[in-house]
Amino acid sequence: MGQTNKLAHRMARKTIKLVDKSGNPIAGKKVEMKQTNHQFLFGCGIFDVIDVANKNVPADRLAFQEEKLDKFLDVFNAGTLPFYWGRFEPEKGKPQTNELKAAAQWLKERNISVKGHPLCWHTVTAPWLLDMSNEEILKAQFDRIERDVTDFKGLIDMWDVINEVVIMPIFDKYDNGITRISKDLGRVGIIKEMFAKTREHNPDATLLLNDFNTSINYEILIDGCLNAGIQIDAIGIQSHQHQGYWGREKLEEVLERFSHFGIPIHFTENTLTSGHIMPPEIEDLNDYQIPDWPSTPEFEDRQAKEVEEMYSILFEHPLVEAITTWSFSDDGAWLGAPAGFVRKDNSTKPSYEVLKKLIKGDWYTNKQTQTDDNGMVSLEGFLGEYELLCDGKKVSFILDKSEEILQLVCETGEHVSSI
């Protein structure tokens, strides 16, 4: 915790009073306080959960996926699940609600915060929209939001509501229903409609706008949305760095520009590969198709250094509340890139170890102390969930920025290993 000053916004100081069932102070006892979760969201795109939760793959593949997820669960506390309309509901009226519910439930049971991605996007959208009038497309999009946001309420309370709006009305690679209606509504107009509909069906959800465009375009779009009265709970920034790590300077410049709004920032789709760099002349990353994109020891070291620096910069920034690395594993990674923290055989890369050390080591709090005569202990630590162990009993609490003294009753009958 030598970085206390730079990370003060991630920490809190709390006085805790321990009492027994009768309310008497537990004086002069050894106490251990162990952080069990971060307030900050360290996430990955973790679509593999669908296989595991639904057990709908062969046994050997299932075992492989379970092993992968064990490694994910060991470090991360947030996961993004796919709601691409064209895959979620390839045939109109037959959404894969059950499969996704099982996946979201699986994550929730393991204390992983789940985000759905995305509710509205021109890419991988439902092809059957093309047969509709613009009025019908808009209604279908609204119905889709109402259905899915309602179905997943309580399991998924965080949504990338709409994706890549800067390019949406001028996207011209192929015709699609969402680009059509975005031309009618305008950029701010379609955002307004989709946020309103999502908010209507889950008023307490965290709603994100998400884009890969980090230029002034996106700034002006956000400015317009806020002035139009749209409540954006977090600004989503994609950072697929297949063409090379942005580096500290660009990262800080992007952070500075998007901090002006005073709104939380989520890095929603981060990629730092452990392979060669995609050539700079590729404009749409999807155009880069190669048969094999190997992960190499040299580039794995580079990836680890980049992950360490980037996560550190973001964790130090007061407005950043989440970082999601898009591909936890090279297995199934977008574009076949060696973009994961684990290799195709589930072995961990240096980047995994570096990040685990940060998330579960440097940025995690574990304190042993002793209650005073009044049963009081103090704790300064990283924000999040904790377990307190005292006299063979265990009690959970949350360390937040509130000022009041926390009174904990050690009364669980559960005996834990002594401290």
Place this chain on the structure above:
Amino acid sequence: MGQTNKLAHRMARKTIKLVDKSGNPIAGKKVEMKQTNHQFLFGCGIFDVIDVANKNVPADRLAFQEEKLDKFLDVFNAGTLPFYWGRFEPEKGKPQTNELKAAAQWLKERNISVKGHPLCWHTVTAPWLLDMSNEEILKAQFDRIERDVTDFKGLIDMWDVINEVVIMPIFDKYDNGITRISKDLGRVGIIKEMFAKTREHNPDATLLLNDFNTSINYEILIDGCLNAGIQIDAIGIQSHQHQGYWGREKLEEVLERFSHFGIPIHFTENTLTSGHIMPPEIEDLNDYQIPDWPSTPEFEDRQAKEVEEMYSILFEHPLVEAITTWSFSDDGAWLGAPAGFVRKDNSTKPSYEVLKKLIKGDWYTNKQTQTDDNGMVSLEGFLGEYELLCDGKKVSFILDKSEEILQLVCETGEHVSSI
């Protein structure tokens, strides 16, 4: 009028009934209808009027300026006057209101529509803002708008309210008061404030947003403004083409993109030079400083062709309502460019003659006919103001898109040359 179809939006068909003082039809008489003004605004930046209206230059200069303005008045019906804060009020509390009022009055008396440019801009703004807090700067900017918009109401009812907002908060060439407050308010925020204040003090004025940035940035900014409830009466587009004529393709592409909003478009600052092309590597046009930028016969021919094509494209576009060429004359032109329709000695260039032929010839209506037994004549012509001459009498009317029959009373005692 062979372009009738392409220019149908600029024209109207009207039935006119001529009656005498007693209301009896004037039957079987020869009639001449002569257009005297366009509804469309053909303008220039015409700051020279300040000299002439105030007679505050030496006699020979005055005569030269008067000669220049005669040529301006022969073709154009709109003029832009300068309200750059740093020049209009170099010393706080001593604005050049009287000088500008005389100039606006001079133009109004000659049936020239006047626009004020601009009320808020980071360039050439008042240097004394730098001594103020941001709160004080905003108040000073509001006070300036209140004072000037009120002072000029009736003389100037069209304003470039705020200029170049896309770059405003990131403008870093030098510190200035307006960039400071734009950072506080955000782009849409400062536009909202400035439009509201201007509207408050002249509710019927035509209010423009103006920018040289014709990229997606400006589109998104306008989209944001409209969704934030800001009433933009016309989108102002600068088109200083010192680095070469955009050409039909780019011009039509820009028109298409900015037509989506369904709002009138004004080309507010057009430049097509009759000299060599400024090198493409110059990013800020102001950085190009050369001792002499000659107008040459070869480039004057090019300028004339470009003017003819560009004005024709814009006049054909239904949403364009105004074109202002920024420098009527090479004398005093921005950057010393040969940007005018007249040379430094007031002689006219081919571009002047070409444009005069369009504005006062091809796009002007002059019809001779005869009333029928009911005193009726019909007119199909370009929108604007007309004089009707009949039986030695003259009556003025406006040709607009309204459907009703126009009844004109020929009763003026004024005898005019026979038709």
